[in-house]
Amino acid sequence: xxxxxxxxxxxxxxxxxxxxxxxxxxxxxxxxxxxxxxxxxxxxxxxxxxxxxxxxxxxxxxxxxxxxxxxxxxxxxxxxxxxxxxxxxxxxxxxxxxxxxxxx
Numbered sequence: 001x002x003x004x005x006x007x008x009x010x011x012x013x014x015x016x017x018x019x020x021x022x023x024x025x026x027x028x029x030x031x032x033x034x035x036x037x038x039x040x041x042x043x044x045x046x047x048x049x050x051x052x053x054x055x056x057x058x059x060x061x062x063x064x065x066x067x068x069x070x071x072x073x074x075x076x077x078x079x080x081x082x083x084x085x086x087x088x089x090x091x092x093x094x095x096x097x098x099x100x101x102x103x104x
Contacts, residue, residue: 001051001055001080001081001082001083002022002080002081002083003052003055003078003079003080004078004079004080004081005076005077005078005079006042006044006077006079008079010081011042011079011081014040014042014081015042018039018040018041019037019038019039019040020037020038020039020040020081020083021035021036021037022035022036022037022038022083023035024036031093032091032092032093033091033092034088034089034090034091034092035088035089035090036083036085036087036088037085037086037087037088038083038084038085038086038087039083039084039086040081040082040083040084041081041082041083041084042079042080042081043079043080043081043082044077044079045073045074045077045078045079046074048073048078048079048080049070049073049074051080051082052073052078052080053066053069053070055080056069
């Protein structure tokens with residue numbers, strides 16, 4: 001899943017063509033990375049609110065005020081890209097990806 005906004009290039013591109021590629025980088029500079037290719041589904045508020053709650057929980061745990069979080073997602077007009085992986089690789093051990101997915 002990728003939290004984003006409806007006007008971003010990645011969102012517009014996924015609406016136009018749901019076949020997507022995502023590069024996942026490690027936290028380490030020049031560290032390992034992997035490309036994941038799959039099919040994206042774009043969710044906008046209000047449909048995106050509960051999946052955004054789950055997204056937050058997976059990344060950061062429990063929020064101190066879920067009602068406030070939900071209101072913020074609606075106020076900000078957030079979108080969520082839900083990507084179903086179809087293939088991945090390679091797991092590269094350093095160096096920048098030679099081929100990048102289209103980005104913002």
